[in-house]
Structure formats: C-alpha cells, structure tokens
Amino acid sequence: MSTDIIRADGVTKRFGRFVAVDRIDYGLRENEVSGIIGSNGAGKSTLFNLLTGYCAPDEGVIHYRGQDITRVTPQERVARGITRTFQLTSAFDNLSVVDNLVLAFFRAHRQPSLLRLLINRRKRHRDAEQIGETLQTFGFDGIRDREVKRLGLGEKRRLEIAMAVLSEPKVLLLDEPLAGLAESEIKGVLDVLRRRRGLQAILIVEHKISHLQDLVQRLTVMHEGRIIADGTCEECLSDAAVRRSYWQIDVAAGREAVAP
Numbered sequence: 456m457s458t459d460i461i462r463a464d465g466v467t468k469r470f471g472r473f474v475a476v477d478r479i480d481y482g483l484r485e486n487e488v489s490g491i492i493g494s495n496g497a498g499k500s501t502l503f504n505l506l507t508g509y510c511a512p513d514e515g516v517i518h519y520r521g522q523d524i525t526r527v528t529p530q531e532r533v534a535r536g537i538t539r540t541f542q543l544t545s546a547f548d549n550l551s552v553v554d555n556l557v558l559a560f561f562r563a564h565r566q567p568s569l570l571r572l573l574i575n576r577r578k579r580h581r582d583a584e585q586i587g588e589t590l591q592t593f594g595f596d597g598i599r600d601r602e603v604k605r606l607g608l609g610e611k612r613r614l615e616i617a618m619a620v621l622s623e624p625k626v627l628l629l630d631e632p633l634a635g636l637a638e639s640e641i642k643g644v645l646d647v648l649r650r651r652r653g654l655q656a657i658l659i660v661e662h663k664i665s666h667l668q669d670l671v672q673r674l675t676v677m678h679e680g681r682i683i684a685d686g687t688c689e690e691c692l693s694d695a696a697v698r699r700s701y702w703q704i705d706v707a708a709g710r711e712a713v714a715p
C-alpha cells in the first residue's frame with residue numbers, strides 16, 4: 456500500500472525449527488500511532504527486530520518509503536529515519552541528561568567535526584535551541600544536569616525517547632517502553648509520546664493493552680507468530696480470535712475482563 460511508510464510483506468523468521476514470525480503482512484502508515492500487543496513469545500520483538508534490521512527474515516520483504524530495505528543494516532535504517540529507542544548503556548551513566556542529549560544530537564546529525572560546529576555560530580545557536588526545546592518537551596528542565604545513574608526508571612525511559620527523537624525520525628519504534636514502570640512514570644512516558652503524535656509514525660510494542668488505548672489509533676494483536684486482529688482497540692478487544700487466543704488480555708480498569 457502506497458500510504459504505508461514501512462511495511463513487511465510475508466515475513467517469516469525461524470529460530471531453528473521454531474517459527475517466531477510466521478508469514479506476517481504488516482504496514483505502518485505515515486504519522487500513524489500504532490500498537491502491537493500479544494502474550495509473551497507471540498513474536499512481537501522478533502517482528503520489531505525485522506523492521507529495525509536487527510534480524511533478517513528467512514522469507515518476505517520489508518519496504519520503507521517504497522524501497523526494499525530487507526537487507527539494509529540497522530545503522531543505515533536509522534540514517535534513513537527509522538529509529539528505535541535503546542536502553543541506555545552504562546557508558547552514559549556518568550553523563551548528565553543534557554550531555555546525553557547533546558551526544559545523541561551530534562551522533563544523529565553526523566557532524567563532521569566538533570571544530571566545524573564550534574565555528575559555525577548560527578548553527579550552534581539553532582542546535583542549542585533544539586536541545587533546549589527537547590529538555591522542555593520531555594520535562595527535563597529541573598533535572599538537566601543530573602547524572603543518568605541518578606535518574607529514576609521513568610526518567611530514563613523519557614531520556615531514551617528524547618535521544619531517539621533528536622535524530623528526527625520518520626518512524627519511531629519502541630519495544631515495551633512502559634515495562635517495569637510505576638503508574639506515575641507511565642503517565643510521564645505516555646505524555647511525551649502523546650506530544651509526538653503527528654510528527655512521525657510511532658509503533659509501540661507492549662505486552663498488554665492497558666495504557667495504549669488512549670494513545671494509539673490502531674492496534675494489532677499477535678499470537679504465536681501471526682497477526683490475529685488489526686483495527687481500533689475496540690475492534691480488537693471484541694474480536695472472537697482475540698477473545699479465544701489471547702485471553703490474558705488486560706482490559707482497562709472498569710471494563711469487563713476478557714475471559715478464557
């Protein structure tokens with residue numbers, strides 16, 4: 456489909472004889488905010504890795520803006536605008552929030568040299584502005600100089616997203632960005648994602664649907680390597696196959712739980 460910014464056609468990924476992703480067709484539209492949910496082992500992270508280039512499909516093709524990127528490296532995909540968040544490595548632990556953002560900015564924009572940047576004052580100003588804006592948008596104004604190792608998990612998740620966003624991605628992919636977070640931290644992460652709506656396509660992979668309902672425009676449900684439902688959250692939750700296969704689904708508080 457021409458409106459899909461990134462799409463997988465007939466992708467299969469096997470680990471030995473085990474089929475983790477089984478002939479999946481999946482497309483993400485320009486600027487769409489979409490979610491993929493499914494029980495543990497459904498193949499969500501494997502599909503995520505196929506889209507981001509961290510594993511290659513045994514069968515099938517992946518297109519990005521009409522080009523075949525099936526064999527394109529993860530680094531090259533990032534350069535073309537497909538960015539995933541990463542858990543911060545320990546290397547950045549001793550650096551402050553703002554230093555991490557500056558590093559992410561340099562890395563993304565591939566500045567030929569720091570010297571050139573320093574002598575280009577106008578550009579420097581603009582860069583500083585972008586970092587300043589990011590600090591504000593992501594709620595880091597009060598903790599800009601705090602070392603990463605002193606951040607809470609929710610603040611780290613927000614920093615990971617902020618660093619990804621500085622590369623100005625066309626597609627932003629997040630694998631379980633809410634995992635392990637307390638309710639108040641989840642709200643903070645959802646807030647920053649909400650603020651990114653319409654600025655690029657966003658794909659969020661989560662174990663459970665709770666919290667995604669107010670964020671995503673479209674939901675896809677995976678089960679045993681296949682897509683079993685795709686549509687609005689309501690459509691997916693009322694789908695017979697979802698009710699049958701994905702009975703652990705966690706329906707938002709106040710609603711009837713989906714029984715096995």
Ligand SMILES: Nc1ncnc2c1ncn2[C@@H]1O[C@H](COP(=O)(O)OP(=O)(O)O)[C@@H](O)[C@H]1O
Nearest residue numbers: 470474475493494495496497498499500501502
């Ligand atoms: N590198 C790997 N080697 C062998 N098996 C794997 C590997 N990665 C994933 N799997 C298996 O593939 C299935 C799907 O895994 P995954 O995509 O991580 O599921 P999900 O993210 O939905 O929990 C699981 O059964 C998992 O054990």
Ligand SMILES: [Mg+2]
Nearest residue numbers: 499500501630
């Ligand atoms: Mg996973």
